[in-house]
Amino acid sequence: MTTLSEYITDLDEGLAKIILAVSGTTDTIFASLPHRRGAAGTENIYGEEQKALDVWTNDILCEAFKATGVVKAIVSEELGEPWINPEGGKYTVSIDPLDGSSNIESNNLFGTIVGVHSQDELLVPAEKLDVAFYNLYGPITTLVLASNKGVTEFVKHRTGSTDYHVGKENIRIPEKGKLMGLGGAPYKWTDGVNKFADYLKDEAKLKVRYGGAFVGDINQILYYGGCFMYPELVDKPQGKLRLVIECGPMSYIIEKAGGASSNGRESILALKPGEVDERSPVYVGNKDLIAKLEEILKL
Ligand code: AHG
Ligand code: MN
Ligand code: MN
DSSP, X not given: OOBHHHHTTTSOHHHHHHHHHHHTTHHHHHHHGGGOOXXXXXXXXXXXXXXXXXXXXXXXXXXXXXXXXXXXXXXXTTOSSOEEOTTOOSEEEEEEEEETGGGTTTTOOEEXXXXXXXXXXXXXXXXXXXXXXXXXXXXXXXXXXXXXXXXXXXXXXXXXXXXXXXXXXXXXXXXXXXXXXXXXXXXXXXXXXXXXXXXXXXXXXXXXXXXXXXXXHHHXXXXXXXXXXXXXXXXXXXXXXXXXXIIHHHHHHHHHTTOEEESSSSOGGGOOOXXXXXXXXXXXXXXXXXXXXXXXXXX
16 A cells, blocks of 8 residues: 555655654654643643643654754744744745644544645745645544645554555545534624524534534545534634634645635635734535525625
């Protein structure tokens, strides 16, 4: 079976180095999961309590990126300021080192989100990404990569050749979606969001699946179709999720797989981030459902 390193040999060498830098840390991170479940006693730039694993995975990943020699900047949820390489470089990486940290304690799904671009500016619309990928720590460890070769799942083998091997190639979101993942507290949904949730329930007749980690909730939509939202809320019109390190890369992956994304008005991929810590409402899934969302929110 084709390994990850074999599969990406025809990508730009620098991109391959960055992807392998992340995949090369997953055994170390996986082994530490039982031993780093507590708080770090610090806060990130969003004022959120950092878990020990947030900080530790961030350090591991940033060191791995710096060692590639091709990374000119790192934007990370867990860095106060972006890291800028004094020697320059070709690629900017944006990462959520550990997405779903509240799931650590309850042993639910979580993972790492990575976006990579080679533009001059630090912050660019996600449509300019060269690749986006995520690691998912579940019963098995997978890495899902969106590149110019489509969307591909790699599975971390635990016996025999313990590399990542191709699991599923050319992943396409199923035409007829099955699931809806509805984030945020429903009592805080706006009227438009309530109307859309009713549509998903009564017209599209979807089943609820919500795991509390964006990376896992999007992975489910990639495999089973439907819609995930962490919407605008009455007290948070920009929602909760971060455009650069969460919404952009994951929307890039879903759109590469034939799905759609929106902030309620337009594709997430078209949004030019103004700030590193900018948030956006996010709706991701089948094209017909996202079109319906935009129609409802326009009313
Ligand atoms: P992070 O752990 O990187 O802060 O991300 C958590 C995010 C995202 O993964 C998930 O979709 C959302 O927070 C869940 O929020 P609620 O706890 O409000 O459901
Ligand atoms: Mn996150
Ligand atoms: Mn995080």
